[in-house]
Amino acid sequence: MKKIRVTIWNEFVHELAEEKIRKVYPDGIHGAIAAQLSAQPDFEIRTATMDMPEHGLTDEVLDNTDVLIWWSHKKNGEVSDEIAQKVKNRVLDGMGFIPLHSAHLCKPFTLLMGTVCRSKWRENDEKERLWVIEPSHPIAEGLPEYIELPQEETYGERFEIPAPDELVFMSWFSGGEVFRSGCCWKRGLGKVFYFRPGHEEYPTYYREDITRILTNAVRWAAPLAFTHPTLGYYPALEAIADKFEGQDDAARMHQNLY
Numbered sequence: 001m002k003k004i005r006v007t008i009w010n011e012f013v014h015e016l017a018e019e020k021i022r023k024v025y026p027d028g029i030h031g032a033i034a035a036q037l038s039a040q041p042d043f044e045i046r047t048a049t050m051d052m053p054e055h056g057l058t059d060e061v062l063d064n065t066d067v068l069i070w071w072s073h074k075k076n077g078e079v080s081d082e083i084a085q086k087v088k089n090r091v092l093d094g095m096g097f098i099p100l101h102s103a104h105l106c107k108p109f110t111l112l113m114g115t116v117c118r119s120k121w122r123e124n125d126e127k128e129r130l131w132v133i134e135p136s137h138p139i140a141e142g143l144p145e146y147i148e149l150p151q152e153e154t155y156g157e158r159f160e161i162p163a164p165d166e167l168v169f170m171s172w173f174s175g176g177e178v179f180r181s182g183c184c185w186k187r188g189l190g191k192v193f194y195f196r197p198g199h200e201e202y203p204t205y206y207r208e209d210i211t212r213i214l215t216n217a218v219r220w221a222a223p224l225a226f227t228h229p230t231l232g233y234y235p236a237l238e239a240i241a242d243k244f245e246g247q248d249d250a251a252r253m254h255q256n257l258y
């Protein structure tokens with residue numbers, strides 16, 4: 001069985017710094033998500049955190065990642081520009097990318113979106129009702145019509161994103177806001193799924209329904225077996241006249257200098 005290689009990245013700051021967050025996620029948010037997803041026999045899971053060399057996202061790790069899940073908040077601005085660019089490039093080359101919750105402001109996501117990605121927010125223990133608005137989408141497989149999270153952080157539109165290619169979830173909060181909570185984009189050869197729930201104070205990532213969504217999202221975002229397209233000079237497939245016949249390659253390639 002070909003396994004889907006999943007890397008779960010977490011800045012891992014709140015859990016270390018705040019007792020009340022540590023009580024919710026004693027093994028870190030990355031540890032909780034890893035434990036939930038490890039029930040899938042075809043997932044090969046590793047975790048990485050910001051304090052590791054190169055944030056734990058070395059070339060070796062990125063080259064061996066099919067889907068990168070990313071949770072971040074406080075340190076969004078401190079992620080190295082070089083690593084953020086590498087993540088973006090890997091997505092363009094086919095890696096799946098799943099930023100969670102406050103990772104809507106992380107560098108790789110904003111680079112991939114080309115927009116600032118701010119929103120309204122409020123920490124007020126409000127109820128979130130997550131509506132499945134695209135029930136036949138692979139990420140919604142097996143879900144009821146809606147999910148209720150008794151307490152979550154409130155996010156509100158406008159969410160500064162380019163219009164998603166597919167919008168799977170829409171949230172309503174008891175304070176009145178709505179938010180595009182499950183958004184899919186294609187970027188280059190890769191797929192991006194932003195998923196909103198998962199504020200660090202609440203045990204959202206232990207829930208069976210949320211785990212199902214993340215499991216579905218990993219499978220959706222994983223790259224299919226595809227042939228990398230040739231880019232640049234390409235010899236004609238048909239027997240046509242070659243205007244550089246008899247000349248050396250430099251003549252044929254000069255156009256690449258522009």
Ligand code: ZN
Pocket residue numbers: 073101102153198199200
């Ligand atoms: Zn939050």
